[in-house]
Structures are given as structure tokens and as C-alpha cells.
Amino acid sequence: MWILLGLGALIVVLAVLIVFGIIPPLRIVPDDTKFDFIRFRRVSFPISAALSILAITLFFTHGLNFGIDFRGGTLLEIQQKTGPADIASLRATLSGLGLGDVQLQQFGGPSDVLIRIAEQPGGDQAQQEAVQKVRQALGTAVEYRRVEVVGPRVYSELLAYGTTGLMVAIVGILIYLWFRFEWQFALGAMIANVHDIVLTIGFMSVTQIDFDLTSIAALLTILGYSLNDTVVIYDRIREMLRRYKKMSMPELLNISINSTLSRSIITHVTVTLALLALLLFGGHAIRSFTATMMFGVVLVGTYTSIFIASPILIYLGVGTNRRDDTDEKPSRP
């Protein structure tokens, strides 16, 4: 509560100061930047390639920490009703039930424990019996905050749904961009897209964050917002292509990125602020979701749209005829 009051008071004070013109406007990015982003591609492309390969290697060697949505099994979040939870004794109780692999993990406060039980052999009924056994063994000393059981038939479907969903989203966005821009832009955006997803999956593999349905949601959101950024720069590039018919491609791209740079940074600050609030105060249930999103949207997304999505247009042949025949004939609009 005190946080809210403090922030509210800060708003009032700031508003007063701003009205009286005491605080100058905040300028994160100076006007008229002239960074040579395009030349940086000789560094950024190899780096991205290396990181992508690393991410893919990690995916195959380390794998993802599949949650029960995609691996089946049982998850119980319990809270000891009095005093802190004694994980050692809980473990002793549960391992005596013959349920195979049982993982316990402190989760949130000292009295909160997360119990993960691997999928039981013997179909859907066996999963139900496992939960029943745990409930009987732990009795009424604990409060069951969350119980999730995902049977074998459901998780294979969820995995298929998730993967198809990602593919459908990528293709859908590709088609939209193809209609709105030219095919090179669509392809460039898609390469940037896949790059984002690959790196985020690498991040999930390194951190071993639970990979479940909400992770798919996070990936799709990353996809959407990374593209949001890319599209803003592409829009500018298209505008510049129409207006300056004789400008060389690297220069044109540089101007486009620089003139949208201020917007890119400011928007990312606001998104970061919103995500930060979710990460710090949004509770455990969505922590892995927001952490993934933080990485994908804030770290990778911005980098991709500036250093990958735009320079790649040169390789995809946007405006290649510019440098060669600028003086002879006007390039096509």
C-alpha cells in the first residue's frame, strides 16, 4: 500500500513541478542521432548467428524444463497451515508412497511448497490415484492452494496445439506483411521473428524456467511485439524508399533507424516499466511468464528490429538497383 501512496504523491509533485516548468523534459535519446547501425551488421550478424547456434545446441543438450502441461503428471502447491514447511519431512512422507520421481521446491513464502510428481504409469486413472495418495498422506495439516493433474492424452495434444499455434501465428503475420509490404520485408521480419524465438528458447533452456502453456503465450506475445517494433521501422523505410529515390540503401536504412530510435527506446522503457511491475508484484503464478517476456520483448526484441530486421533487407535485395544505376534511370516507385 505504501508503495502506491508514495508513487501517487510523486505524481502530484511532479505534475506541479512540470506545470510550473521547473523540470525540463526528459530526453533519453538526443535529437538527430547519426549512429551507423548498418555497418554494425558485420558484428551483429555473426553474433546473432553464434547465439542462435548456441541456443539451438542448448535446446538439444540441456533441453527445456517442461512443466506438466507438456509432460503430464501432477503438480501440487501446498501451504503449511502453521509454521514453516519442513521440506525434509515432507520429502520423507512422499517418497514412501511409491510414486517415483517426486520433486519438492520452496515456492514463495517459507510455508509454501511446490510438489511435482512425474507421470504415473497406467494411464489417466493412475494420475488420479497419485493425487489421492498425496492428499491422504499430507492430511489436513496443509492447505492445497493449487492441484493440477494432466493426463497423457491431454499433454500430447497441448504440445501439438502450442507448436501449431506458433507456426500459424508466424505464417499469419508473414502473409499480412506480404500484403502490406513487399515479400522481402515479410521474409526479413520472419527471419527476425525466428531469431527472437530461438534466442528466447535458449534463454528458457539456460534458466530452466518452467516451460508450459503460459510460455507459449509469452512466445506469441514476444512475436507480436518484436514485430510491432520491426513494422514501425519498416514503415519508415518504405516511406523513405518512396521519397528518396536516389539515396543509397545503407544510408537510407541508417536514417530510418535513427529517426525512429527515440520512439523505440521510449516505448521500450514504458513496456519495461509495466513488465517490471508484473515481475516484482505480479505473484509467483506468472513469474516465469513475465521473466520470459522481459527477456524476449525488452532485450531481444529491440536488438532484433534494429540490428537484424533492418540490415537484412540489404541482403534480401531491397533497393539493390539503387547503387548500380542511380544516375541512368529512375528506380521504380
Add this chain to the structure above:
Amino acid sequence: MLYFSRWKALAIVLTALVVCLCAVPNFFSEATVRTWPAWAQRRLVLGLDLQGGSHLLLEVDTNAVKKDKLNQLADDARRVMREARIRFTGGIAVRGDAVEVRVAEADASAALNKLRELSQPLGGFLGSSGQRTVEVTDAGGGLIRLTIPEAAITERIRQAVDQSIQIVERRVNQLGTVEPLIQRQGLDRILVQVPGLQDPTRLKELLGKTAKLEFRLVDVSVSPEQAAQGNIPADDEIFKTSQQPKTPVVVKKQVLLSGEELSDAQASFDQRTSEPVVTFKFNSSGARKFAQITTENVERPFAIVLGSGTVDDPKEVLSAPVIREPILQGSGQISGSFTVQQANDLAILLRAGALPAPLTTIEERTVGPGLGQDSIRAGEIAAYVGSILVILFMLLTYRLFGFFANVAVAINVAMIFGLLSLLNATLTLPGIAGIVLTVGIAVDSNVLIYERIREELRHGRSAISAIDAGFTRALATIMDSNITTFIAAAVLFFIGTGPVRGFAVTLGIGIITTVFTAFTVTRLIVAAWVRWRRPQKVPI
């Protein structure tokens, strides 16, 4: 871009206002809202992850449906042959996906004709396709094979699921819970969501039994020991008793009466032994049959069999009393050494009717009320902190225009809640995250416009012309960049369930309101300011 006709401005303000007002019912208690007219009763529904409750996904055992259908076909075939007085040499048996009838070769054509009468055109929307309920084929040598075509089985499964939904509904209602949601999912699944249910164990027990009740005769000519050694007569079966010790009982295959003919069942106490029993009453046709059976079989034991015959729900003999005298009033009692709870549950199950096939729980997600409360709190705090941080940042960066942006975002969020209420959408924790994220993203449209205005100013345009150009150019970009995210949200809506779908909904609605406010509200505010101040410089 900055000129609005009076009517257009009015329309925009009205639209925004009406959508925002849709969120109002959420600020009143449910009881208050219920007294309002029906059109005003739309409000947000909290997802199970926020209000606590149980989500069960059940699957109808389609194999059991198929098996049932075949057994029924075998019974029908037996009846038809008996009526036509055709002797079958090798009996009638279910083998794989077919019922096989073996008769003397001379009788084959007569039998074929009779058995073909069992086959009818398949009803419903498949009626015109020429499909039939049963395929009768002559395999030669007096062997006739009856099979059920795939379409007929699918149709039967569909019916079974429909029936199951009704029965599940009746059983869930017995728990006395508030507004359970029971829905078909796909061909053979049923989704049950019960808000506020903390421990679904009892619900699963109630749903895990088919409660198929059968009345059959006990075959006293064979002792259970003899039968156990394999000397079972062709029309007999062995079942175990339900109570310990589980002793075998030999009963006739023929079902004399089934639970479908019951009109009522109640748990009560036996008057002599005062142990818990279930008393039942037949409907009129059941009572007539029961009277006939008991009259014909005085001094012989009959068995009350419960279950569907699968591994999880085996057929068991609840009790096998000897008929002392004809029972003419059509009622009776089952005493099976029940506990009070067991007698209660059995009565509930018998009243609600039998499930046509066993149900298996294939997914369960239960959230306790404590976690739900915590999630709501966490979501609220995150939403406040996130919004305040964004508001502060926008004020610092754009000052007066930052204030405009904040007003637009506030209207935006109010409209999100309004639309969510209008759609009676479900708000989940990821859904709240979606709203917070929308706040972060919604200001992006303002940032795009403002940065463009600044750029145009740097290029030497006058204040008003720069603002105008800024809007014109930025709005196209806003449209493009939001549609990509909207595609992602739409996909998420179709693949996601529960909490994730809640996220997709708020994200998608957030995008719609963001585009709307950028195109109208922000523009209107800036236009009003321009008309009021006639600025020479833009303080941006």
C-alpha cells in the same frame, strides 16, 4: 487530421463514454447488480485461477460405448432368432467388431432375412446418406456377421456424450455448488468447471461411477466353486460381491430390469437392522415387470448388479436377496453393508440416472480460495504500480502531451474493462498481466505520434502543420504495428484454454481499444487543445 465536425466529435465521446460505462456493474456487489434490468447485468467473470475452484476434463470411454452397442446388438439378434424360431447351432457371440451368428446352413437365408430387419436407416443428418445402423453380411457356411458402420458408432458416441452431459449436470448439482459450467469439448469430452470447489475428490467419485443398475436372476444350478473352475453355462456370468469378502456369484446374462426404469431412490435405514440402505421405486412399466418377475421367481435369489464392466468400474453384486413373495407395489430396498455416505451417494447416482459409458478424468486443475485471493491482490498491485510508473514516465518525457497521453490511457483501460464486461469475458491472472502490458504498449501509439510531431517540427514545419502531419503519418504505422500483435493474440485465443485464453482476450481487446483511442480520443484531445491555445510552439 485535426478537424472534427461537431457530430463526429460527439459520436466519439459518446462511444468512449458508453463503453466505459459498461464497466460500472463491476463496482457493485453481485446481489445489487441482480436487481438491475437484465441488459445492465453484464460484468466481468473471475477465472477459476482468481476465484478458486475446480476444472475437470472428462473423457467418455468410447470403447465401452462401442462394446455396449455390440452387446445390445447380440441381445437383439438373440431375440429375433428366438421369435422366428430359428435354432442357432454355434450360438451368438461378439467377436472383435462384429456379432457372429451361426445357424444351420439350411436356415441361413431365413435368418438373414430376419436379422436384416434389425437394420434401419441411420437417422439424423446422416439419414439421406444411405447409411444403415447395422450391416448384415453372409459369411457363408451358416455364419452371419453383423457389424455396426463407423457412422452409426459416431452417432451413438455423440448421443452418449449428450446423455452424459445431462447426467453429469444432475450429479454436479447434487453437490449444491454455485453455477457450475458443463460443456462438451470435441467429440467425446466434457468440461466441468465448478467455482469455489476446493477438493474435487467427492465430485470425481460421483462422476467416476456409471451407476448402471441391473436386476438379474442368480443361477443356483451351478455352485460358484464349479463356475470358478470354468464350468460356466453359456448364458451365465460370474460377478463378485461388492462388500468384503468379495465372493463370486453366478448370475444369468439376461438383464430382467435396469436402473432406467427407476423413478426414485432415497437413502434411509433398514427398519429391523437399522443399517443404511437405499430404497428405490420403479416407474409404472418397471413396477409391472418387477411384479411379474417376483411372482414367477418366488423362493429364488435375484442379484442387484451395479457397474459398467470396465476395469475401473467393474460389475459387482450389491446384494442377492431371495424373493420371499411377489412384490407388487414396485418398490424395494438395496442393503449392501453401506456406510451412510455410500448409501447417500448411491441414492444420488440412481436418481441422476446411469451414465451410458464410464468417464475418465484426463485433466484436473484446482485452485484453492487462498491462492485466488493472493493472485487478485498481486495482480491489482502490479497493475497499480505498472500504471503509475508509466504515467510518471510519460509526464516526465512529454509534460503536457504526456498528460494527454495519460488521459488517453486511462480512457483506454476503462474501455478495456467495459468491453470485457460487455462480453462477459473471464478475467484471469495472465489476463491482468495482459492489461498491464497494454498500458505499457498503449502509450506507444502516443509516443509514435509525438515523436513524429517532433521530427516534423525539426524539419521546420509550423506547430499546427507539424501536429497534423505527425498524426497523419503515425496513424498508418500504428495500424500496421498493432495488427501483427492482434494476429498473435487471435492465434493464442484459439489454441489456449483457461488462463492463457484470458490473456489472449485482454491482449486482443487492449489492441482494439488502443487503436481506437489513438485514432479518436488522443486526436480529439490534441485538436481541442490546438483550438483553445492556437499554439505557435509545441511543448513536446
